[in-house]
Amino acid sequence: MKLYEAQETVFKLLGGIRHPRMATALKLSEEVGEVSKEIVEIEVYGKTERFEKLKEEMSDTLVCLIEMANNYGIDLAREFEKKIAYLTPRAEGWVKDFQEVLNLKRDKLD
Numbered sequence: 094m095k096l097y098e099a100q101e102t103v104f105k106l107l108g109g110i111r112h113p114r115m116a117t118a119l120k121l122s123e124e125v126g127e128v129s130k131e132i133v134e135i136e137v138y139g140k141t142e143r144f145e146k147l148k149e150e151m152s153d154t155l156v157c158l159i160e161m162a163n164n165y166g167i168d169l170a171r172e173f174e175k176k177i178a179y180l181t182p183r184a185e186g187w188v189k190d191f192q193e194v195l196n197l198k199r200d201k202l203d
């Protein structure tokens with residue numbers, strides 16, 4: 094599914110409900126917290142069976158983000174393209190500057 098299609102789908106699903114924008118923002122924070130909780134369950138407590146729940150919470154987060162973008166009339170695909178254009182020339186430097194240390198950290202922590 095393309096990003097604009099996801100925005101249209103969420104609009105069709107939730108557009109008639111008209112959550113207040115502030116409620117959508119708070120719900121997004123709640124969903125991000127739920128993602129964090131599942132990561133703690135998996136990474137700290139070793140509950141790998143929670144991976145399906147993690148995927149569900151990430152999807153909840155995406156729906157909330159899309160609803161928020163819809164509420165503000167933001168074209169997420171266009172904004173994403175602008176962000177990637179901004180990040181692309183910088184990413185090469187990040188790889189050069191941080192790849193080695195981050196690989197060591199991942200080997201140690203993951």
Ligand SMILES: [Mg+2]
Binds near residue numbers: 127149150153
């Ligand atoms: Mg959730």
